Amino acid sequence: NAGVTQTPKFRILKIGQSMTLQCTQDMNHNYMYWYRQDPGMGLKLIYYSVGAGITDKGEVPNGYNVSRSTTEDFPLRLELAAPSQTSVYFCASSYSMGAKGSPLHFGNGTRLTVT
Amino acid sequence: GESVGLHLPTLSVQEGDNSIINCAYSNSASDYFIWYKQESGKGPQFIIDIRSNMDKRQGQRVTVLLNKTVKHLSLQIAATQPGDSAVYFCAEKTNTGNQFYFGTGTSLTVIP
Secondary structure (H helix, E strand, O other), X not given: OOOEEEEOOEEEEOOOOOEEEEEEEOOOOOEEXXXXXXXXOOEEEEEEEEEOOEEEEOOOXXXXXXXXXXXXXXXXXXXXXXXXXXXXXXXXXXXXXXXXXXXXXXXXXXXEEEX | OOOEEOOOOXXXXXXXXXXXXXXXXXXXXXXXXXXEEEOOOOOOEEEEEEEOOOOEEEOOOEEEXXXXXXXXXXXXXXXXXXXXXXXXXXXXXXXXXXXXEEOOOEEEEEEO
């Protein structure tokens, strides 16, 4: 299994540009998450999905959009990039949540710079 | 809101010594806790987890202790090695929640 794969690894955007961060997992996990990590900070949840066709906002959703058309893929869309969106973005997936939660499996991140 | 924090933002230990990394949480409804290790340029990597019906769990060279009374979690690393140098995060969730909440992390440096 490749686990959670994120592309691209690095990207530089100009203010106002848009882009999609790709995330795919091959573990057949229903639960998928997007986090951002700013320097010296913990992980902040942007959006998550509990299954195909279902998405929900996390702590910091403004400026982002997601879709979940398949179990495997959970792309994150930035429509009008702003310098405040400069960060490292991590995608994660999990087998289960609720009362029998299981660990999150993370990708290696996308480092995004907006100038 | 949720609050998961760490007492020490940085920790330096000599190679071969034991390391202890602490974490405080504020939600008494949290019942599942995980420690993650993050090396530079990589995503967080699962180390060990513990549920609230336990107060101690051991893995290979690592032990997690949970004190629900004071809402405190710790990670003990035995015989710390240079490869253990990384940032360590604790994460928590409730039994009904679909989200984990992460602390800010502790940077562990192992001195050869």
